[in-house]
Amino acid sequence: QKEVEQDPGPLSVPEGAIVSLNCTYSNSAFQYFMWYRQYSRKGPELLMYTYSSGNKEDGRFTAQVDKSSKYISLFIRDSQPSDSATYLCAMSAYQAGTALIFGKGTTLSVSS
Amino acid sequence: DGGITQSPKYLFRKEGQNVTLSCEQNLNHDAMYWYRQDPGQGLRLIYYSQIVNDFQKGDIAEGYSVSREKKESFPLTVTSAQKNPTAFYLCASSADRDQETQYFGPGTRLLVL
Numbered sequence: 311q312k313e314v315e316q317d318p319g320p321l322s323v324p325e326g327a328i329v330s331l332n333c334t335y336s337n338s339a340f341q342y343f344m345w346y347r348q349y350s351r352k353g354p355e356l357l358m359y360t361y362s363s364g365n366k367e368d369g370r371f372t373a374q375v376d377k378s379s380k381y382i383s384l385f386i387r388d389s390q391p392s393d394s395a396t397y398l399c400a401m402s403a404y405q406a407g408t409a410l411i412f413g414k415g416t417t418l419s420v421s422s
Numbered sequence: 423d424g425g426i427t428q429s430p431k432y433l434f435r436k437e438g439q440n441v442t443l444s445c446e447q448n449l450n451h452d453a454m455y456w457y458r459q460d461p462g463q464g465l466r467l468i469y470y471s472q473i474v475n476d477f478q479k480g481d482i483a484e485g486y487s488v489s490r491e492k493k494e495s496f497p498l499t500v501t502s503a504q505k506n507p508t509a510f511y512l513c514a515s516s517a518d519r520d521q522e523t524q525y526f527g528p529g530t531r532l533l534v535l
Contacts (some may be wrong), residue, residue, distance in 0.1 A: 314474035318462065344523065353426075353467075353512055372516075398464065409480065410456060410524060414464035 313337055316413030318400055325422045329386040333399035333413045336380065340411075341403040343375050343383045348396045348415065357397075358384065389420045426527035428513050433532045435500065435507060437439075443530045445497045445513035454496035455524060456504065458482060459510040471496055500532065507510070508534050 323329055331345075341362055346354035358373040360366045360382075366373045372385040382401075386393055400411040408409045426447045437440045445454065456468040467480030471490040486502025490496055496515075498509045510531050514524040 311423065316464075347525075349531070353428075353514075353528045360451075361525055381519070409467050409470055414458060414462065418423040 312402060313411050314399065314413045316415055320417040320419060322419045322421065323389055325389060325391060327389050327420070329389050329417040329418060329420075330417070331384040331386075331392070331399075331416050333382050333401075334380055335382075335401060335411075337401075337403065337411075338377075338380065339403040341372070342402040343372075343382050344371050344402075344410070345373055346398040348398060351393075354398055356421060371388055386418075389418075391420050391422045394419050404421055426513060426515055426525060428511075428527040428530050429470070430530060431528070431531055434535050435532060436535050438502045440499055440501050441532070443500070443511055443513075443532070445496045445498065445527060447496075447513075447515045447527075448469055448494060449515055449517075449525065449527075452493070453513040453515060454490070455516075456480075456488065456498045457494070457512045457514065459512055465512065468498065475496035476500075488515075507532055 312336045336396045343360045345358040347357050348354040360373045361376045363375050370387045374383040390402050396415040396417045400410040402410050429444045449491040453472045454469040459465050466482050468486050469488040471477035487499045510529050511527045513527040516524045
C-alpha cells in the first residue's frame with residue numbers, strides 16, 4: 311500500500327459545479343496536510359495548509375481532514391474554468407529529516 | 423519581489439553528458455529541495471538541504487548530485503549515471519520552522535537528445 315493515494319482522474323465538471331478532490335493515506339504520524347495546484351508546465355503553488363483534523367476555508371476552497379479515517383478532501387465551490395489544473399495533496403509528519411509526501415495528483419477540467 | 427527561480431526552462435542533454443540545473447531563492451529560507459516529476463508518478467524527492475553545507479539523499483538520489491555552498495542557491499547536477507533523466511525538475515524551499523509549507527519554482531524540463 312502506497313503512503314498516499316490519490317485518484318488521478320481526469321475529472322471533468324461544468325462551470326459552477328462543486329468539486330470534491332480526495333486523498334487517503336496510511337501513515338498515522340502525518341499531522342500536516344497541504345493542497346497544491348499545478349497548471350500545465352508550471353511549478354505547484356500552495357493552495358491550502360491544515361494542521362491535524364478539522365476544516366479550513368479560504369474563499370471558494372475548503373480543506374477537510376479526517377485523521378480517524380486517514381482521509382483528506384479539498385472542495386471547490388462555484389468552479390471556474392481557471393480552476394482547471396492538477397491538484398496535488400501532500401502531507402508531512404514533521405520529524406527531523408523528513409520531507410513532504412505527495413499524492414500523484416488529480417487532473418481537473420472545468421468547462422464553460 | 424521574493425520567490426524561487428529556476429534556469430534554464432528547457433535543457434537538452436546528450437548521452438554521457440553531465441548537466442546542471444540552477445535553483446535560486448531570495449526568500450531567506452533555510453531548507454531547499456529538488457523533486458522530479460514524471461507523468462503519472464507525482465513528485466519524487468531527489469535531494470534536500472536543511473542548512474548550508476549539508477544535504478541528504480531523498481528517495482531517488484542515484485545519478486544526481488547537489489551542493490549547498492550558499493543559502494540562496496541549491497544547484498542539481500544530473501550525471502551520466504542517470505539513465506532515464508527525461509523529466510520535469512522542480513526546486514522548492516521552506517523556512518526552517520515551516521518545513522511542511524514548501525514553495526516551488528517554475529521548473530526545468532530536461533530532455534535527452
